[in-house]
Amino acid sequence: MKSAGEPTYSIRSFFHHLQKSQLRMALLVAGLSWLLFAIVQLSGTLDALELGSLDWRFQLLPRLYQADSSVVLVAIDQNSLDFFEHQSVHWPWPRQFYGLLVSYLHRAGARVIAFDVDFSGHDIDRLEIEGHESDSAFADGMDRSGNVVLAAQLSIQEQGDQAGGSLVKRFILSGTPGLPSQPAFTRVVAPIQAFQNGAAKLGIVNFESDVDDICRRVSLGFRFAGGWVPHFSLASYAEANGLQENQLDSLLAARVRSNEGRHVIYWYGKGGPTGAFRYYSFHSLIYSELKIQQGLPPDVPLRQFAGKIVIVGGSAAGLFDFKPTPFTSLEPYPGMEIHATVLSNLLDGHRVREMRSVWPYLLGLVLSLAAALIFFMARKVLYSVPAVVAVGLLYGGIIFLVFYHSGWWVPLVGPEVSLSGTFLASAIVSYATEGRQKRQLRKAFNRYLSPQVVTEIVENVDQVELGGKLIEGTVYFSDIKDFTTISEQHSPKELVGLLNEYLSLASDCILRNDAMLDKYIGDAVMAIFSAPIPHPDHAKVACLTALEVQRTLGEYYTEKSKRHGTVNFKTRIGLNSGNMIVGNIGHTNRLDYTAIGDTVNLASRLEGVNKMFGTDIIVSESTLNKAGGVVRARELDFLRVKGKQIPIRIFELISENQALPDITEEKLGLFAEGLNLYRAKDFARAIARFEAILRIDPHDGPSTTLRDRCDTLSKEQLPDDWDGVFTLTSK
Numbered sequence: 001m002k003s004a005g006e007p008t009y010s011i012r013s014f015f016h017h018l019q020k021s022q023l024r025m026a027l028l029v030a031g032l033s034w035l036l037f038a039i040v041q042l043s044g045t046l047d048a049l050e051l052g053s054l055d056w057r058f059q060l061l062p063r064l065y066q067a068d069s070s071v072v073l074v075a076i077d078q079n080s081l082d083f084f085e086h087q088s089v090h091w092p093w094p095r096q097f098y099g100l101l102v103s104y105l106h107r108a109g110a111r112v113i114a115f116d117v118d119f120s121g122h123d124i125d126r127l128e129i130e131g132h133e134s135d136s137a138f139a140d141g142m143d144r145s146g147n148v149v150l151a152a153q154l155s156i157q158e159q160g161d162q163a164g165g166s167l168v169k170r171f172i173l174s175g176t177p178g179l180p181s182q183p184a185f186t187r188v189v190a191p192i193q194a195f196q197n198g199a200a201k202l203g204i205v206n207f208e209s210d211v212d213d214i215c216r217r218v219s220l221g222f223r224f225a226g227g228w229v230p231h232f233s234l235a236s237y238a239e240a241n242g243l244q245e246n247q248l249d250s251l252l253a254a255r256v257r258s259n260e261g262r263h264v265i266y267w268y269g270k271g272g273p274t275g276a277f278r279y280y281s282f283h284s285l286i287y288s289e290l291k292i293q294q295g296l297p298p299d300v301p302l303r304q305f306a307g308k309i310v311i312v313g314g315s316a317a318g319l320f321d322f323k324p325t326p327f328t329s330l331e332p333y334p335g336m337e338i339h340a341t342v343l344s345n346l347l348d349g350h351r352v353r354e355m356r357s358v359w360p361y362l363l364g365l366v367l368s369l370a371a372a373l374i375f376f377m378a379r380k381v382l383y384s385v386p387a388v389v390a391v392g393l394l395y396g397g398i399i400f401l402v403f404y405h406s407g408w409w410v411p412l413v414g415p416e417v418s419l420s421g422t423f424l425a426s427a428i429v430s431y432a433t434e435g436r437q438k439r440q441l442r443k444a445f446n447r448y449l450s451p452q453v454v455t456e457i458v459e460n461v462d463q464v465e466l467g468g469k470l471i472e473g474t475v476y477f478s479d480i481k482d483f484t485t486i487s488e489q490h491s492p493k494e495l496v497g498l499l500n501e502y503l504s505l506a507s508d509c510i511l512r513n514d515a516m517l518d519k520y521i522g523d524a525v526m527a528i529f530s531a532p533i534p535h536p537d538h539a540k541v542a543c544l545t546a547l548e549v550q551r552t553l554g555e556y557y558t559e560k561s562k563r564h565g566t567v568n569f570k571t572r573i574g575l576n577s578g579n580m581i582v583g584n585i586g587h588t589n590r591l592d593y594t595a596i597g598d599t600v601n602l603a604s605r606l607e608g609v610n611k612m613f614g615t616d617i618i619v620s621e622s623t624l625n626k627a628g629g630v631v632r633a634r635e636l637d638f639l640r641v642k643g644k645q646i647p648i649r650i651f652e653l654i655s656e657n658q659a660l661p662d663i664t665e666e667k668l669g670l671f672a673e674g675l676n677l678y679r680a681k682d683f684a685r686a687i688a689r690f691e692a693i694l695r696i697d698p699h700d701g702p703s704t705t706l707r708d709r710c711d712t713l714s715k716e717q718l719p720d721d722w723d724g725v726f727t728l729t730s731k
Contacts, residue, residue: 022376029429030372033422034365041360041414048212053412054352055214055326061404062269067276068344070111072308073336074101075273075315080283091318095119095138097286101312102141102148104289104298108305114149114236116205116313116321116336119191120165135194142198149201149236152229154185154222165190171202172227173245179252185224203235207323207335208262214324217262218342221252233342240309240347264352266345266407267326271333272315277340280304282312309343311336353408360411364418367395371419375426388423392416468583473530474542474575474623475595475603476515478506478549480523481570490567499523502569505556506549513545518594524607528595531582539577539626543653546573546617547631572616574607575653576600577623598644605641606650609728613637614701617653624651632657634668635675636702640727647725652702667693671703678706679724683714 040046081091098115105113122135142148152167167190196202204222209215221228230238230248238248268276280300288298313336314321325333345351371388378384399410480486480502487495503520510517510527514535518526529545530538549571557568578599586592606618613636624633633651640647654660660668674689690707693700709726 026372026376029426030368030422033425034368034418037364037418037421038361046413049413050411051210051212054409057400057403058267058326064269064276067268068347070308071340071344072278072310073340074280074282074310074312076282078316079281081316083283095134099137099141100286100289102145104285105305105310106145108302110305110308110310112147112236112240112309114311116151116311116339119195120189122192139194139198146200147239148199149203149239150191150195150199151205151232152188152190152202154204154206154224155187156183157187168196172225172229174227175249179221179223179228185222201235201239203232204229205232215338217264219262233339236309236343237346264354265341266350266352267341270327270331271337272331311340351407355410360414363411363415367415367419368422371422372426375423392419468581470579471531471582472579473528474538474577475600476527476542476575477603477607478525478571478573481572483523486567498567505552509545509549509552513541539623540628540630542575543627543631546575546653550616572607572610574603575619575623576603576606577626613705615652619651619653621649630657634671638725640725642728663696667696678710683710686710
């Protein structure tokens, strides 16, 4: 039966296992963050922001030059209202004005004349012109021109509404070629019957907006009365190109196949007279027509409208025909210019290709993975934050370029939110997990590393493997000369105080040089250079540290002896460099971070060899070679220590690499000669060299040792192949 605590332990073990792999952690955080993003994206919360990002693309990358120059606008602007107001003609104007405009544009050779004007009522003034009513004058003008497009508006009839107007049957096209789902329009505000009879085409001018009330899309066709009626811009396009009903059906079916059945408007820039399309003031054209009828040259040359598609509409503020568009903040945008923009889109094939369906989710997943991998692999905030920001900017820049060159509307907000959210989640998870790991590391290493090294470990935790790994480093072993004898002369309390004093001095030197203080074994000290953080100069630093320890202890005890006459601890040090295993070793309830291997064992043996030679510091040949010539040393012996078959060369570490006193240089030269003679079995001459050294320095331990050994060997029968190796029989 499971205990109550087992599930918790399993969950904890699961997360602990995850933490060991940065890749697994990154994938987990990315997956969970993306799942949350997908829920937010699916809810539609980001839709308004994504629509806004589409506006930014148009605003930042305007293309006024792409607007079709064949589309021009005749504006019922404030200048025109003021002009006729001074002539005592008030708004709404008599229909004869529109007849004059049609006459002028027809005379100029305009390809299409499209009115975005409400002609649903009769002219209230009923002005007579040459025996015709004002309405009749306009209707006749349209009939003669044969290329006029009028506007109508659809709505849903509500209870109590009047029936509204009606459409001439020829304007209602058969079938519903791929139209989007729409409400059932049952009511129409349409031009009067006489105008419909004179018009070539009729189009719907219903205003459509997105969730933020901005116009970005239009339906190119509307279901009505069992058929469909084209949008105002599509009707104008059909008239300009002479499209038949079946051709219009095919065009509409192709255009509405994507983008949820609606045309996403491809904007060219800000609206108004300084925007994408050429503007003409309504009154200037009326005045020009009147001049032509009087035989005078017009103010606006007729040639300017030859082959043009002319859209007539209101741009005066009092006519309330401004619509909210992506460019409204820059310039008021009249409704007629929306129709002009859609018409230009149709004429030149400009379109926004919307990437919908799964694309926001796929791109969000890619950026989530990127954010998590960057964070968990880079590890340092100093690197990860700029990297993630760079990825976000790069993604934004790419989609802006893609949009500019091909018109593809690649999602921006959703994927960027996924990127940001994943990075935030990664930071939180890292703080929660790695923060605990760093505290554990500090607790584990504070006892035997300097604060600077502990900080470096915490900041470079990926370089530390507490489980154990093979490294190259230098092992430091030391103990106190004649410690047993000294301990017998002091009480336990005094001895502990003296020992702590000694260990503090030695340990400070070791920690100051970024070594790992492995352990104290009684009066012995073990340290490792190049663990847990690798250090390429471990041998050099170890040698210099050993010299510093000897110098520090010597200066301290010399000064203290002068004042207090206290005990003088002398330390002996062994150094060896090579490969070793470092890691947590021991019982699950009692682990120590330490090093094991032949390199460690040999360092311990070399520390003991100091007794035989009466030296302070002995280093192996590997340590001396790796130190790179920063120290002076003399070769002592070719030695086979107990427990090892392969002999090694050992050296006494003397000082940093510098000029030594002449007497010391003489000693080193004599010793090197004596050692060569010893290995050549010329023991008598070797003894002479060692005794010469002892006359200079009676306390030179290596000379005494080798002199005595030469004396002993000279009395033995050595084999012919004797190699000069001396074998230790004790540790």
